[in-house]
Amino acid sequence: MIAAVPDQTAATDAERLARAYLLHVAEPPSPALLAFVGERGPVEAAQRVRAADCPGPVLRETAARRESTVAERDLERAEKSGARLVTPEDHEWPAWPLLSLAVATGRGVQNVAAPLGLWVRGSANLAEAADRAVAIVGARMATDYGVHNALEFAHALAARHIPVFSGAAMGIDAAAHRGALSGDGVTVALLGCAVDVAYPAGHADLLKRIIDNGGAVASEYAPGTPPARHRFLVRNRLIAGLTDGTVVVEAGARSGARNTATTAGALGKVVMALPGSLHSGNSAGCHALIRDCKATLVTTVDEVLETVGRFGTAEPGPGTHARPTDKLGQEALRVYEALVSRAGRGPEEIAENAGVPVARVRALLPELEIDGFAVRGDTGWRRIVRTAAR
Amino acid sequence: MIAAVPDQTAATDAERLARAYLLHVAEPPSPALLAFVGERGPVEAAQRVRAADCPGPVLRETAARRESTVAERDLERAEKSGARLVTPEDHEWPAWPLLSLAVATGRGVQNVAAPLGLWVRGSANLAEAADRAVAIVGARMATDYGVHNALEFAHALAARHIPVFSGAAMGIDAAAHRGALSGDGVTVALLGCAVDVAYPAGHADLLKRIIDNGGAVASEYAPGTPPARHRFLVRNRLIAGLTDGTVVVEAGARSGARNTATTAGALGKVVMALPGSLHSGNSAGCHALIRDCKATLVTTVDEVLETVGRFGTAEPGPGTHARPTDKLGQEALRVYEALVSRAGRGPEEIAENAGVPVARVRALLPELEIDGFAVRGDTGWRRIVRTAAR
Incomplete structure (x- = not known):
């Protein structure tokens, strides 16, 4: 069966x-x-x-x-x-960011619950693909500039063996998948309809190529479920939640890609955006995310990797969490150890103490906050002591 | 004379x-x-x-x-x-951000000392012009995109009666001055040579138009001083220090405009940068400033004004700020009035004169120093006379 x-x-x-x-x-x-x-x-x-x-x-x-x-x-x-149904009971079930609904709601995002399972076509092991993945998302009505950049970034990520996740939509999404395929990389499409529904109709061949190339097409929706507007928004959380960081290539002022970025931020993921002409409405969403400090500006894949950060460190195995800090990466652990609980410290001071670049410190602190290891106060960042394993 | x-x-x-x-x-x-x-x-x-x-x-x-x-x-x-020599003893002497060398050095910038005087051509009152001004700077080898944006931003600022300061160089600087002139606005050129030296040679007419249009051309350098590379860098601090915020329109990865931006940041000024194509080397400096959180991304003049902040309130007409001290609170004003400019006073003496508790005096004096109303010397605190209307 x-x-x-x-x-x-x-x-x-x-x-x-x-x-x-x-x-x-x-x-x-x-x-x-x-x-x-x-x-x-x-x-x-x-x-x-x-x-x-x-x-x-x-x-x-x-x-x-x-x-x-x-x-x-x-x-x-x-x-x-x-297709197969992948469940949390399966070995290939990918990690999902643990985040209380209260925290997410405080960040203005309701839509963060983990999926109950995922219908999957394609041979990619979901857990492995999601272990070190980058999402590339953007407008459906993309410009040549956006399509070019999506292709280039996805290709370069694939060349570094980093899976590219996207939503298989027209425009930037399709370019992201195609770029990854051109780099012979694993790419995963998360759909707002069932995996046996060809949507967009013109992308049936693209989805087949994704599957044939060792990637995957995945969805929460039962076979036969048609696409719907709200399903794309709900699906966006999967793109954000299953990857380490989301790169917004082009986005209008009010776009689904901005929604994905907001969700990624709420889930404690790294959000990045590409700059473009200030006369391009398709870059307006990217610029707004950067201006509002909701995304880090990136212009190269090296900057993407530097911003996401964790690709440089040794991969922690799926071991037991004897101590809460065991789950932290090396850099995050150093940042955590540079914090003190009784006084606030600024990112520069922490960076100096931890020997971690200040840009990374700035990226890691919100993650530590989400995971309950740090808190931002009036006087800076403080350590939260967590003696109980969680 | x-x-x-x-x-x-x-x-x-x-x-x-x-x-x-x-x-x-x-x-x-x-x-x-x-x-x-x-x-x-x-x-x-x-x-x-x-x-x-x-x-x-x-x-x-x-x-x-x-x-x-x-x-x-x-x-x-x-x-x-x-030309005339404007001195700190003159009413039209502009405010200069007071910043201890130690703080500036901590920010990696040495070049923050106030000028000893400014040689000025043009009828603009320097203090009034600098009271609410924006600097627009950028690469000499500018692209059409950069020149267009410099013109547009400067024009829009001029239309809002906000003086535009720049460095009269080729490229972005010249476009900034020209844009301000096209908006019939006051624009101020700060030079890396004397005000009677025509440099760049092709800009003699531009400098004349700046002067004829109620603006000013100013420099620290004695008449006849030729331009020099280090003088442009030293001059950059004047552009940064005399304005409320600096907008970098285009800048290469290593450019004078980035130097101005860094200096502006060290001086506590607002630094902004325009985005552009990630394939444009002329936007690389802007993107790096934004990515490193050294500049705020701006795409419109409204965003410039919002970022600079103090322009956002109802526009004060020229003369609304009858005296610089109008911005001081009651206690701070009394402390200020208890200071004299020609001799130092201790906090106790000031407290007695001002009728303000000595603890409050000790707290207020450093604030007055930051705002440019007082200075701490070997013999105590002295008043800095700022009679110029701002």
Whole structure:
């Protein structure tokens, strides 16, 4: 019943069937259902949802399709289209930034809940692809300048074996995928419709090439789900959340790419934007992000890597977290150790103490804040002492 | 002996002659001489320098030309070219950001000393022009994009009655002056040579138009001083220091405009930069400033005004700020009025005179120093007289 998978699976058939049901009954994102599944496990959660034996918020999220019986059909249909359902119980489940809804809401972003599962076509191991990935996003109505830059940046990332994630839309997204393919790289398309729905229609060949080239096409939406405007916005959080940083190549003043950037920032990810002519409406969104300090200006892939930072350090294995700080990268750990809890310090002072470039310190401090290791006060950044493992 | 001046002067002939001498004997910037003049006044300082009766650092700064006797000739020569010498004793002396050398050095900038005087052609009142001014600077080898933007930004600033300061160089500088003239605005050119030296040769007409249009051409350099590479760098601090903010329109990775921006930042001024194509070497300096958080990205004059900040409020007409001290709070004003300019006073004496608690006096004096109303000397705190309307 399950399509061939590129890595050892851990989910049982019951778990996968339960996840297929859960993905079908609630329109993502479904934070209450997510929390309920976290408490009860997918199998019990699915049973209780079906029996309407669950908390009010979960009932509300699942009210429309609770009685669905299509989970098996979804799995079969997926298999026919060469797709598999990847679940948090599987080895290839990618990490998702842990962030309390309260923090996200404080940042003006509601849409941060992890997916309950992902329908995937293509042989890429999602966890490996997402382990060190960069998102390249931008306007559908792109200029030649934007398309050129998206192609170039994606190509250069692929040449460094860094997977490029995007949304398979017209314009910048397509150029990002194409650039990665031209660099013979892994690229992952996250869709606002099901993976068996060819959308945009003109991109069927592009999606096939992504899959054939060792990449992946992924979606939360059950087979056959058509695209919808709100689904693209919801999907944007996957592009932001599954990558280390998001590069906005071109974006109008009010664009989906800006939404992705905002979500990436709220999720504690690095947000970057390319500059362009100040007469180009397609760069206006990039300039606004930079001007508002919501994105770092980048002009080369070297600057992207420097800004994202963690590609330079040794990869931490999926070990146990004996101490909270074990999960920190080398640089982040040095920054953390340069903080003190009783007094605020400025980035320059921290940089000097930590021996880490101040630009990196500025990038790492908000990450440490999100992870609960640091807090910004009136007098600077202070350490938060966390003796309990979390 | 003194050319027509646009405002009531306060300097005596002896003071002006002394300043002409002091400007001639030391190559700017001359921080030791500046401090010595601050202590002794220009007339006594000039006498002592001539007699080599001054501290070692002052001797070193003035060693090359101490025996010069050209001060009168400089003033006569200036008058012939329609120039006047504006001194700190004059009402039209512009405010200069007071910044200790230690702070500036900590910011990596040495070149922040105030000028000892300014040779000026043109009817603009320097203090009024500098009161709410924006600098527009950039590369000499500018692109069409850069020239267009410099013209547009300068024109729009002029249309809002905001003087545009620049360096009269080829490229962006010239476009800034021309844009301001096209908006019928006051524009001020600060030169790296004397105001009677036509440099660049092709800009003689531009300089004349600046003067004829109610602007000014100003320089620290004695009449006849030729341009020199180091003088342009030294001059850059005047562009940065006399304006509220500096807009870098185009700049190569290593350019004089970046030097101006760095100096402006060190002087506590607002630094802004325009974005451009990431393929343009002429925007590379702008992008680096923005990326390193040394400049704020701006794409419109509205954003310039918002970034500079103090223009955002209702436009004060010329003369609304009847006195510089109008901006002081009641206690600060009383402390200021308890200071005298010719002798130092201790906090206790000031407290008694001002009727302000000595603890508050101790807190307010450094603030007054930062705002340019007071200076701490060996014998105590002295008032800095700023009678010029701003």
